Amino acid sequence: MVLACAPPARRSPRRRCGVPAARTRLPKPAKRPRGRPATAAGWDWVLAETTAGDPGTGLARQAVGAGARLVFAVGGDGTVRACAQALAGTAVPLAIVPRGTANLAARALGLPARLDAALACGFGGHERRIDLAAAGGIPFVAMAGLGTDAAVVGATPAGLKAGAGWLAYAATGAWHAPGRRAAFEISLDGTPLACQARSVVVGNAGLLPGGFVLLPGARLDDGVLDVGVLAPSSLLDWGVVAHRVLTASRRDDRRLARYRARQVEIRADRDLPRQVDGEVIAPGRELTVTVLPRALLVRVPGPAPVRVAGPALAGLPGPA
Numbered sequence: 001m002v003l004a005c006a007p008p009a010r011r012s013p014r015r016r017c018g019v020p021a022a023r024t025r026l027p028k029p030a031k032r033p034r035g036r037p038a039t040a041a042g043w044d045w046v047l048a049e050t051t052a053g054d055p056g057t058g059l060a061r062q063a064v065g066a067g068a069r070l071v072f073a074v075g076g077d078g079t080v081r082a083c084a085q086a087l088a089g090t091a092v093p094l095a096i097v098p099r100g101t102a103n104l105a106a107r108a109l110g111l112p113a114r115l116d117a118a119l120a121c122g123f124g125g126h127e128r129r130i131d132l133a134a135a136g137g138i139p140f141v142a143m144a145g146l147g148t149d150a151a152v153v154g155a156t157p158a159g160l161k162a163g164a165g166w167l168a169y170a171a172t173g174a175w176h177a178p179g180r181r182a183a184f185e186i187s188l189d190g191t192p193l194a195c196q197a198r199s200v201v202v203g204n205a206g207l208l209p210g211g212f213v214l215l216p217g218a219r220l221d222d223g224v225l226d227v228g229v230l231a232p233s234s235l236l237d238w239g240v241v242a243h244r245v246l247t248a249s250r251r252d253d254r255r256l257a258r259y260r261a262r263q264v265e266i267r268a269d270r271d272l273p274r275q276v277d278g279e280v281i282a283p284g285r286e287l288t289v290t291v292l293p294r295a296l297l298v299r300v301p302g303p304a305p306v307r308v309a310g311p312a313l314a315g316l317p318g319p320a
Contacts, residue, residue, distance in 0.1 A: 001050065001073075001074030001079070001097075002056040002063075002073050003047070003070075003074055003097070005045065005071070050075070050079065050082070055078055055079060055082040056082030056083045057086045058086075060082070060086035064090060064092050070093055070122070071094050071095070072095045072119075073094060074099055075099050076098070076100015076101055076103060077104050077142055077278045078279045080141055081105075081140050088295045089295055092297070093297040093299050095121065095122025096298070096299075097118040100278075101161040101165055101209065102208075104143060104207050104208075104277070104278070105205065106118075107207050108218075109128075109220065109298060110301060111300065121299060121301050125299070125302070126301065126302020127299055127300070128300045129294045129296065129297050129298075130221045130295075130296050130298055131223060131291055131292060131293050131294060131295060131296075132296050133202065133225055133289055133290065133291050133292060134289065134292055135202070135276045135288070139292065141204060141205070141220075142205040142277050142278075143201055143202065143204065143277065144275065144277070144287065145201035146201075146268060146272050146274050146284075146287045147197065147198055147200060147272050147273065148173075148176055148198040149199045149201055149275065150273035150274050152169055152172050152173045153169070153275045153279075153280055155175075155176065156168050156172040169209045169210075170209075170210070177238050178235075181196040181197055181233065182269055182270060183195075183268065184229070185266075186200065186265065188227065188260075189262055189263055193229075193259070195231060195257075197231040198231060200227065200228070200229050200230075200287075201214065201227070202226070202227050202266075203218045203226045204225060205218055206218030208245065214245050215227075215258060216249075216258075217258065223262070224261070224262060224291060225261055225262065225263075225289060225291050226259075227261060229256070229258075231255055232255050244256055262290070264289045265288045266286060266287045266288070267285060269285070271283045272284070274287055
Protein backbone atom coordinates (compact mmCIF):
# COMPACT_ATOMS: atom_id res chain seq x y z
CA MET A 1 0.00 0.00 0.00
CA VAL A 2 0.90 3.66 -0.26
CA LEU A 3 -0.20 6.11 2.46
CA ALA A 4 -0.25 9.86 1.69
CA CYS A 5 -1.02 12.56 4.27
CA ALA A 6 -1.81 16.26 4.22
CA PRO A 7 -2.77 18.85 6.82
CA PRO A 8 -6.50 19.51 7.27
CA ALA A 9 -8.51 22.27 5.72
CA ARG A 10 -9.00 25.18 8.11
CA ARG A 11 -12.53 24.07 8.78
CA SER A 12 -11.30 20.65 9.93
CA PRO A 13 -9.91 20.03 13.43
CA ARG A 14 -7.67 17.28 12.02
CA ARG A 15 -5.05 17.06 9.29
CA ARG A 16 -6.10 15.06 6.25
CA CYS A 17 -4.14 11.96 5.27
CA GLY A 18 -4.49 10.12 1.98
CA VAL A 19 -3.00 6.74 1.20
CA PRO A 20 -2.13 5.12 -2.09
CA ALA A 21 -1.95 1.53 -0.79
CA ALA A 22 -0.23 -1.51 -2.20
CA ARG A 23 -1.65 -5.00 -1.94
CA THR A 24 0.05 -6.76 0.94
CA ARG A 25 -0.05 -10.12 2.67
CA LEU A 26 -1.96 -8.68 5.63
CA PRO A 27 -5.35 -10.34 6.25
CA LYS A 28 -8.38 -8.14 5.65
CA PRO A 29 -9.22 -7.65 9.35
CA ALA A 30 -5.78 -6.12 9.83
CA LYS A 31 -6.60 -3.43 7.27
CA ARG A 32 -9.28 -1.77 9.39
CA PRO A 33 -7.01 -0.24 12.09
CA ARG A 34 -4.59 1.28 9.58
CA GLY A 35 -6.23 4.69 9.79
CA ARG A 36 -6.26 4.82 13.58
CA PRO A 37 -2.67 6.09 14.04
CA ALA A 38 -3.34 8.78 11.42
CA THR A 39 -6.53 9.83 13.18
CA ALA A 40 -4.80 9.80 16.56
CA ALA A 41 -2.00 11.96 15.17
CA GLY A 42 -4.53 14.48 13.85
CA TRP A 43 -4.56 13.50 10.16
CA ASP A 44 -7.46 12.71 7.90
CA TRP A 45 -6.57 9.72 5.74
CA VAL A 46 -7.41 7.99 2.47
CA LEU A 47 -6.31 4.46 1.53
CA ALA A 48 -5.82 3.43 -2.12
CA GLU A 49 -4.75 0.04 -3.46
CA THR A 50 -1.96 -0.24 -5.99
CA THR A 51 -2.31 -2.40 -9.08
CA ALA A 52 0.00 -4.12 -11.55
CA GLY A 53 -0.48 -1.11 -13.80
CA ASP A 54 0.31 1.37 -11.03
CA PRO A 55 2.52 -0.04 -8.26
CA GLY A 56 2.38 3.29 -6.44
CA THR A 57 4.09 5.92 -8.59
CA GLY A 58 0.92 7.36 -10.09
CA LEU A 59 -0.98 7.27 -6.81
CA ALA A 60 1.82 9.01 -4.95
CA ARG A 61 2.09 11.69 -7.64
CA GLN A 62 -1.67 12.18 -7.52
CA ALA A 63 -1.50 12.55 -3.75
CA VAL A 64 1.29 15.14 -3.90
CA GLY A 65 -0.57 17.05 -6.59
CA ALA A 66 -3.61 17.08 -4.32
CA GLY A 67 -1.62 18.54 -1.44
CA ALA A 68 -0.16 15.56 0.40
CA ARG A 69 2.62 16.40 2.84
CA LEU A 70 3.53 12.81 3.81
CA VAL A 71 3.37 9.53 1.87
CA PHE A 72 3.53 6.05 3.39
CA ALA A 73 4.65 3.07 1.31
CA VAL A 74 2.95 0.06 2.91
CA GLY A 75 4.46 -2.97 1.20
CA GLY A 76 7.78 -4.32 -0.01
CA ASP A 77 10.73 -2.86 -1.85
CA GLY A 78 8.76 -2.61 -5.10
CA THR A 79 6.19 -0.33 -3.46
CA VAL A 80 8.95 1.71 -1.81
CA ARG A 81 10.73 2.08 -5.16
CA ALA A 82 7.53 3.18 -6.92
CA CYS A 83 6.75 5.83 -4.29
CA ALA A 84 10.36 7.02 -4.18
CA GLN A 85 10.23 7.57 -7.93
CA ALA A 86 7.23 9.88 -7.47
CA LEU A 87 8.72 11.77 -4.50
CA ALA A 88 12.30 12.15 -5.79
CA GLY A 89 13.38 15.77 -5.77
CA THR A 90 10.37 16.95 -3.75
CA ALA A 91 10.07 18.15 -0.16
CA VAL A 92 7.40 15.52 0.62
CA PRO A 93 8.83 12.80 2.89
CA LEU A 94 8.34 9.07 2.39
CA ALA A 95 7.51 6.86 5.37
CA ILE A 96 7.80 3.08 5.06
CA VAL A 97 5.71 0.33 6.63
CA PRO A 98 7.62 -2.84 5.62
CA ARG A 99 5.27 -5.59 4.48
CA GLY A 100 7.31 -7.32 1.77
CA THR A 101 9.64 -10.29 1.61
CA ALA A 102 13.06 -8.62 1.71
CA ASN A 103 12.32 -5.04 2.93
CA LEU A 104 15.87 -3.99 2.10
CA ALA A 105 15.24 -0.24 2.20
CA ALA A 106 13.45 -0.47 5.56
CA ARG A 107 16.23 -2.60 7.04
CA ALA A 108 18.92 -0.21 5.81
CA LEU A 109 17.08 2.70 7.43
CA GLY A 110 16.65 0.83 10.73
CA LEU A 111 12.85 0.97 10.56
CA PRO A 112 10.72 -1.20 12.85
CA ALA A 113 8.97 -4.21 11.32
CA ARG A 114 5.83 -4.07 13.49
CA LEU A 115 2.88 -2.32 11.89
CA ASP A 116 2.08 -0.02 14.81
CA ALA A 117 5.73 0.88 15.42
CA ALA A 118 6.36 1.62 11.73
CA LEU A 119 3.28 3.85 11.54
CA ALA A 120 4.34 5.66 14.71
CA CYS A 121 7.79 6.18 13.21
CA GLY A 122 6.24 7.66 10.08
CA PHE A 123 4.10 10.06 12.05
CA GLY A 124 6.98 10.85 14.41
CA GLY A 125 8.43 13.48 12.12
CA HIS A 126 12.17 12.76 12.23
CA GLU A 127 13.51 13.10 8.69
CA ARG A 128 16.64 12.18 6.78
CA ARG A 129 17.62 12.91 3.18
CA ILE A 130 19.08 9.91 1.32
CA ASP A 131 20.42 9.09 -2.11
CA LEU A 132 18.55 7.25 -4.82
CA ALA A 133 20.08 5.52 -7.83
CA ALA A 134 18.81 5.07 -11.37
CA ALA A 135 19.33 1.85 -13.35
CA GLY A 136 18.55 2.25 -17.02
CA GLY A 137 16.53 5.32 -16.10
CA ILE A 138 14.54 3.49 -13.37
CA PRO A 139 15.02 5.09 -9.92
CA PHE A 140 15.58 2.69 -7.03
CA VAL A 141 16.44 2.76 -3.34
CA ALA A 142 18.33 -0.43 -2.47
CA MET A 143 19.94 -2.57 -5.17
CA ALA A 144 19.99 -3.49 -8.86
CA GLY A 145 21.75 -6.37 -10.55
CA LEU A 146 22.56 -8.27 -13.70
CA GLY A 147 23.04 -12.06 -13.69
CA THR A 148 22.40 -14.74 -11.09
CA ASP A 149 20.89 -12.41 -8.46
CA ALA A 150 18.21 -11.31 -10.93
CA ALA A 151 17.64 -14.92 -12.02
CA VAL A 152 16.96 -15.89 -8.41
CA VAL A 153 14.55 -12.97 -7.94
CA GLY A 154 12.65 -13.94 -11.08
CA ALA A 155 12.53 -17.66 -10.28
CA THR A 156 11.31 -17.42 -6.68
CA PRO A 157 7.57 -18.26 -6.60
CA ALA A 158 5.28 -15.72 -4.95
CA GLY A 159 3.65 -18.47 -2.89
CA LEU A 160 7.01 -19.57 -1.53
CA LYS A 161 7.89 -15.99 -0.60
CA ALA A 162 4.54 -15.60 1.17
CA GLY A 163 5.14 -18.73 3.22
CA ALA A 164 8.89 -18.73 3.80
CA GLY A 165 9.81 -15.04 3.57
CA TRP A 166 13.42 -14.30 2.68
CA LEU A 167 14.31 -18.00 3.02
CA ALA A 168 12.50 -18.47 -0.30
CA TYR A 169 15.33 -16.60 -2.02
CA ALA A 170 17.93 -18.77 -0.29
CA ALA A 171 16.19 -21.96 -1.44
CA THR A 172 15.91 -20.74 -5.02
CA GLY A 173 19.50 -19.49 -4.95
CA ALA A 174 20.77 -22.96 -4.08
CA TRP A 175 19.25 -24.28 -7.31
CA HIS A 176 20.95 -21.52 -9.29
CA ALA A 177 24.39 -21.97 -7.73
CA PRO A 178 25.68 -24.23 -10.55
CA GLY A 179 26.09 -22.51 -13.88
CA ARG A 180 28.55 -20.79 -16.13
CA ARG A 181 29.98 -17.34 -15.71
CA ALA A 182 29.58 -14.49 -18.16
CA ALA A 183 32.25 -12.11 -19.46
CA PHE A 184 31.68 -8.60 -18.14
CA GLU A 185 33.13 -5.25 -19.07
CA ILE A 186 32.51 -2.74 -16.30
CA SER A 187 33.20 0.99 -16.20
CA LEU A 188 33.59 2.56 -12.75
CA ASP A 189 33.49 6.34 -13.23
CA GLY A 190 35.32 5.72 -16.50
CA THR A 191 37.86 3.24 -15.12
CA PRO A 192 37.54 -0.07 -17.03
CA LEU A 193 37.31 -3.48 -15.38
CA ALA A 194 37.06 -6.80 -17.24
CA CYS A 195 36.07 -9.99 -15.43
CA GLN A 196 34.30 -13.34 -15.58
CA ALA A 197 31.43 -13.40 -13.09
CA ARG A 198 28.07 -14.90 -12.21
CA SER A 199 26.52 -11.61 -11.19
CA VAL A 200 27.23 -7.89 -10.84
CA VAL A 201 25.16 -5.94 -8.33
CA VAL A 202 25.08 -2.21 -7.67
CA GLY A 203 23.88 -1.11 -4.26
CA ASN A 204 22.71 2.14 -2.75
CA ALA A 205 22.16 -0.06 0.30
CA GLY A 206 24.32 -3.11 0.98
CA LEU A 207 21.91 -5.69 2.40
CA LEU A 208 20.55 -8.94 1.00
CA PRO A 209 17.22 -10.54 1.97
CA GLY A 210 17.42 -11.65 5.58
CA GLY A 211 19.53 -8.60 6.47
CA PHE A 212 22.85 -10.18 5.45
CA VAL A 213 25.58 -7.77 4.33
CA LEU A 214 26.91 -8.08 0.80
CA LEU A 215 28.28 -4.54 0.51
CA PRO A 216 29.52 -3.53 3.99
CA GLY A 217 30.67 -0.09 2.84
CA ALA A 218 27.32 0.95 1.40
CA ARG A 219 25.54 3.94 2.93
CA LEU A 220 22.27 5.48 1.80
CA ASP A 221 23.56 9.04 2.08
CA ASP A 222 27.21 8.95 1.01
CA GLY A 223 26.72 10.01 -2.64
CA VAL A 224 28.46 6.87 -3.91
CA LEU A 225 27.32 3.47 -5.22
CA ASP A 226 28.82 0.19 -4.06
CA VAL A 227 29.45 -2.56 -6.61
CA GLY A 228 29.73 -6.28 -5.92
CA VAL A 229 31.21 -8.67 -8.48
CA LEU A 230 30.31 -12.27 -7.60
CA ALA A 231 32.48 -14.76 -9.47
CA PRO A 232 32.42 -18.17 -7.70
CA SER A 233 33.30 -21.06 -9.99
CA SER A 234 32.33 -23.97 -7.73
CA LEU A 235 30.10 -24.89 -4.81
CA LEU A 236 33.12 -24.46 -2.54
CA ASP A 237 33.54 -20.91 -3.85
CA TRP A 238 29.86 -20.21 -3.15
CA GLY A 239 30.47 -21.40 0.40
CA VAL A 240 33.27 -18.88 0.79
CA VAL A 241 31.07 -16.09 -0.57
CA ALA A 242 28.23 -17.10 1.76
CA HIS A 243 30.56 -17.06 4.78
CA ARG A 244 31.74 -13.54 3.94
CA VAL A 245 28.18 -12.32 3.54
CA LEU A 246 27.05 -13.94 6.79
CA THR A 247 29.96 -12.40 8.69
CA ALA A 248 29.87 -9.01 6.90
CA SER A 249 33.49 -9.58 5.89
CA ARG A 250 35.25 -6.91 3.85
CA ARG A 251 37.78 -9.36 2.43
CA ASP A 252 37.88 -9.37 -1.38
CA ASP A 253 39.35 -11.77 -3.90
CA ARG A 254 38.43 -13.32 -7.27
CA ARG A 255 35.27 -14.89 -5.78
CA LEU A 256 33.82 -11.66 -4.39
CA ALA A 257 35.17 -8.19 -5.08
CA ARG A 258 33.68 -4.83 -4.08
CA TYR A 259 34.19 -1.43 -5.71
CA ARG A 260 32.77 2.10 -5.43
CA ALA A 261 31.74 4.62 -8.08
CA ARG A 262 29.17 7.30 -8.85
CA GLN A 263 28.36 5.87 -12.26
CA VAL A 264 28.60 2.19 -13.14
CA GLU A 265 28.29 0.87 -16.68
CA ILE A 266 27.95 -2.91 -17.02
CA ARG A 267 28.12 -4.87 -20.27
CA ALA A 268 27.90 -8.67 -20.52
CA ASP A 269 28.72 -10.98 -23.42
CA ARG A 270 25.11 -12.25 -23.59
CA ASP A 271 21.62 -11.35 -22.46
CA LEU A 272 21.18 -11.91 -18.72
CA PRO A 273 18.33 -11.47 -16.23
CA ARG A 274 18.15 -8.00 -14.66
CA GLN A 275 16.41 -6.70 -11.54
CA VAL A 276 15.83 -3.36 -9.85
CA ASP A 277 14.85 -3.41 -6.14
CA GLY A 278 13.55 -6.95 -6.43
CA GLU A 279 11.49 -6.24 -9.56
CA VAL A 280 12.54 -8.15 -12.67
CA ILE A 281 12.97 -6.04 -15.81
CA ALA A 282 13.62 -7.21 -19.36
CA PRO A 283 16.77 -9.32 -19.85
CA GLY A 284 19.67 -7.52 -21.49
CA ARG A 285 23.42 -7.25 -21.92
CA GLU A 286 23.81 -3.81 -20.42
CA LEU A 287 22.91 -1.89 -17.28
CA THR A 288 23.99 1.64 -16.44
CA VAL A 289 23.52 2.83 -12.87
CA THR A 290 23.96 6.41 -11.65
CA VAL A 291 23.70 7.81 -8.12
CA LEU A 292 21.14 10.58 -7.45
CA PRO A 293 22.56 12.32 -4.35
CA ARG A 294 20.14 13.43 -1.61
CA ALA A 295 17.15 12.87 -3.88
CA LEU A 296 14.66 11.52 -1.33
CA LEU A 297 13.41 12.70 2.06
CA VAL A 298 12.45 9.80 4.35
CA ARG A 299 10.95 9.45 7.81
CA VAL A 300 13.15 7.53 10.25
CA PRO A 301 13.09 6.74 13.98
CA GLY A 302 13.62 9.91 15.95
CA PRO A 303 12.39 12.09 18.82
CA ALA A 304 10.03 15.02 18.35
CA PRO A 305 7.22 15.17 15.77
CA VAL A 306 7.27 17.89 13.12
CA ARG A 307 4.15 20.04 12.73
CA VAL A 308 3.37 21.12 9.17
CA ALA A 309 0.63 23.17 7.56
CA GLY A 310 -0.93 23.07 4.11
CA PRO A 311 -4.09 22.47 2.11
CA ALA A 312 -6.29 19.42 2.51
CA LEU A 313 -6.08 16.57 0.02
CA ALA A 314 -8.47 16.55 -2.89
CA GLY A 315 -9.13 14.11 -5.68
CA LEU A 316 -7.84 10.96 -4.01
CA PRO A 317 -9.86 7.74 -4.11
CA GLY A 318 -11.86 6.96 -0.99
CA PRO A 319 -10.85 4.48 1.72
CA ALA A 320 -10.36 0.90 0.54
